[in-house]
Structure formats: structure tokens, C-alpha cells
Amino acid sequence: MEWLPNFFIAGAPKCGTSTLHRWLAAHPQALGAREKETCFLADPGTHTYRRDFHVSNGMASWSTAFDPPRPETRVIFDATPDYLYSKTALRVIPDMPGAPKCLFVLREPAAQIFSIFRYFQNNWNWIAPHMSFSDYIDALRGGGARFGGNELAERALGNAQYLDHLAPWRARLGEERLKVMTFERLTRQSREAMEEIAQWLGLDPGFYDGFDFAPENQSYVPRSRALQRINVALRGTLPRGAAYRHLRALYRRVNTRAPAAPSAQERRVLTELRRDFRPANRALADAFGLDLSAWEAVA
Template identity: 35%
Template sequence: MNSTNEHRYLPQVILAGAPKCGTTSVFDHLKDHPEICSSSVKETYYLIDKGYPVFRPDRNVHLQGWQGYEHFFSHCQNAADGLKLEATPDYLYQETPLHSIPEWPTRPKVFFVLRRPEERVYSLYRFAQNNLAILDKDISFSDFLALMGTKDSPFADRYILSNAIQQSCYVDFLLKWREAVGEDNIRVFLFEDFRRDQRGFMKQVADYLGIDPLFYRDYEFEVKNASTNVKLQGMHRLKGRISPYIANTALRRPLSWLYRKVNVTQAAASKVQSERTEVEKLAPRFFEANQRLEAEFGVDLAPWRTRK
């Protein structure tokens, strides 16, 4: 593929990881920037490996090549529209972008937002129980950790849950990305820094991308994709089955409101003592990987060593 037209829709900025690390909020804050033209959906999944759980068989680079990105960026016609941005957090774990991106005529700016590993594993556990309702409420966090990787695990067929610990040892995946896209085109940020100072965090991201950081001086920040508590998992699964049939009808709004009123509450910010203890007991499993992450990428992991 050599023509300019085949390259015109390739993203120039990719937020490539990690899941459950605040990427939805970061994407939304970036897409509001006048020098950014974001993809029509946050997660395009366009560079996902075949066979990975979130692979989209109808739209992917294996099937449609680079030109297929037009589906997500047809509204970004000119350079004046801004840098084309997409954000698919699962890219961190994929081989496809590592082979595809080096063939692009220009390398995109790639960055990652990472969360303290043990907190990310706990967040996945809670997300699976509540937002997704695929993990039984009777399974404690301790049970979840004990069952992980066993053949009899009730989530053995859920790759992302079964591999939550492995995928939270970020450095091995990041080293592959650095080799593929180059040290100057990769940057690592911390979710904890975002949570502590969103304005300062977004200014740092803007500096890295070469867009005006002053846009965020008076910007109004809003947290997106917050975790929720689901009271009845059966009702939540029923909602998932019904939703496609009412998506474009007058029933969608009133039924969604009624569902949230009856079955959803905001997740509590604090953990019970037993959960906090289990999260802290998990931390040593990431010690060596975190040390290598700090050494290889010059990331100050002090926020991960400060306990709540």
C-alpha cells in the first residue's frame, strides 16, 4: 500500500492500555481538545489479534487492511481537523499492532495509562461482578485469586479474568511495544497521577502529543466509566439481552431510568478490611515486574508504593 489515500485515516495518536486504568476518561478529555479528532467510537478494536476475546470479525486490519480505518475516521478529512486519536486499552497485550504499525509511513504517538497492578486486578474483579454481572456475588476476592488459573474455575473461559495477574505485569508487554514503535514514540503515565491531579496529568499528556496544554487550564473534568454495584445479576443479564431490541425505540430512556433506579447503585469507594488485606497480600507478586518497569521506562512508581 503506497498511495497517500490509503494512509490518510491512520491514527496519529493511540492510547493503547491498560484496561481498568481510567482510559475512558482520558480519551474523553482528549477528544474535547480542538487539536484532536477522535475515532467515532473510543475502542475500535481494529488491531486486535484473531482469537482474542474482543476481536471483531466484521471489522479488523486482517480483513480490511489500513484502509478500513476510514470507518472510524471518515469525519477527520483534513490536517486542520486535528490529530486522529483512538483508544483501545487491550492493544497493550496484542501482537497485531506490533507487526502492523512499523509498516505505517509515519509512527503514531503511543501512550499507556497504568494502574497499581493489585488495584487493577481488584477493579477487574469488581467490574466482572457488577458492571458485567458475569462473576457470582458469592465469590470473594480471595476466592477469585485462588480460582484463577484452575481448570474448575467458573471463569476459566473468561481469558481476561483468568489472566488478570499476568496482564498486570505490564513491563513485558511494554518492552515489545518499545521495540516496535521506538523509544521516542512511547510514553507511560500512571492512573494514580490522573486521579490525584487530572488537570496536571492532561497537561503532561498534551505536552507529549504536541498539542496546546493550556486548553486544560479552565477545562471542566468529569469522571467517566465509573464502577457500579448491581443488586440482582440476573436482572442485569436480562437487561443485556433486551437492550439491542429497544436501542432505537421510545422505550429505551424510561426503561433505562427504571433499571438504574431499581438495580444499580454507585460502587463504594472503600473496601472492607478483608478485601483491603487481600489486595495488599497480592502486591509482592508484582514487585519484580514493577522494578523492571521503573528501570526500563523511567517511570516514578512512588504512588504505587504509597499505601492507602
């Protein structure tokens, strides 16, 4: 093939990567995959692995996930946040032609785990609708919890120990090809964050003056679980495109609502998680020179 991705939004799940993908794909000098997550470098055995579309079959088929680059295209990017945990991605990306760069967006761990819980329980059906957040955390701490083979749901506590996963990436990529940003900065200082990313990638940062920084892929609660089961069963079989996006928007208007604020019990669990993650967060801040004061503020 004549081209490969030269930039990856490689982590972490439920940290605003869908929003970041849309914002970056809107830039005339950037080309994102037609579907946000190609999962081309997923590890075998994970729930996103596809035998028929995988690097083990060769690189050539990767291009089918993208439209052809335009003359002005400078960045071709794949936004698959599971790559943070993928041994295949860690092995392949650093040695790819063109020395690709990787961006990792991290969210305060308790909030990220809570978002994982809500997303896989409501937007999908990996976590049973009757399971409370407290019971979910107890199941994770007990070990051996299975959620239909979804490793992101099963390993949420360990996955939020970000330093353990980022250190091998820095060792393979080096400092110049890796950037770490917080979800909190991306959402609260969107224009400044996107201008910084654009400059790092060699794109015109002026594109983001006056840009509409609307969020994407937010968690929801289905009004009817029966309709949601049908939605989950069908949506993977439908071709992606304008018709798919129209049907998705219609479904969300009819059968979804915004999730409620955390309950008193959920707030107690979140407080405990934030206390438990505090040492790991401080180690992460020291190792990568990050300002995690926004994480401390909610602790």
C-alpha cells in the same frame, strides 16, 4: 483511505482510559473514535475480536469508526486498552504510515486486578456474582480458570506484570513514540497530565485550563441482578448515539450504586498481591524511569 489513526491509547484496562478518551476527544484538535474502543487490532480468539471489523480485512473499514476529520484535526486516535496485550496491534501499529505514537496508562497492580474483578462481575457477567475476590485470585493462581472466554479476566495476574508487555512495545516503537503514565498521576494531577500529553501530541495544552475533569466508565454494583442480565443482553444490540447514552444514564440512576469499600478479607488479599508484585514494580520503575512512589505508599 485518506487517513488512519496517528495516536493510540493502548493500555492498560481499568486504568482510566475511558476517562482519558473523553478528555482528549473534547479537544478541538483531536478526533477519537465514536465508540471508545474500536478493537480493530484485536487478536483472533479474544473476546473483543470481530471477524467483520478487523485489520485482516484491510485498513479501509477502520474509517467507519470515526467521524470525518475536521480542518483543525491534528490527532486521530483509537483508545483500545487491550492493545497492550495484542500481538496484532504490536505487529501493525509500529509500521503504520505517519509513525503513530502510543500512550500506556498503568495502575498499581493489585488495585487494577481488583477493578478488573469488580468490573467484569458487576458491569458485565463474566465473573459469577457469588464469587469472592479471594476465590477469584485462588482460581487465577490455580491456572486454567475460565470466565466465559474473557481473556482479560482469565489472565489478570500475568497482565499486571506490565514490564513483560511494555518491553516489546518499546523495542518496536522506540523511546520517542511511546509514553507511560500512571493512573494515579492522571487522576490526582489531571490538568498537568493532560497538558503534558497535549504537548507531546502537538496539541494546544491551554485547552485544559479550567476544563471539567470528570471521570468516566466507573465500576458499579447492580441493585437487581435480573435487570443487569437484561441490560447486558440488550446493550450490545442497540445503536450507539444520543439515545443510547440517555438510556444508559437512566439505567444507571435506576439500577446501580457505587461499590462499597473493600472488605477486611479483600484488603488482606490486596495486601498479599501488593507484596507479590513489589519486585516486578521496582523492575518496571527502573526500566522506564517511572516514579511509582504512589504504588509503594499503598503497599
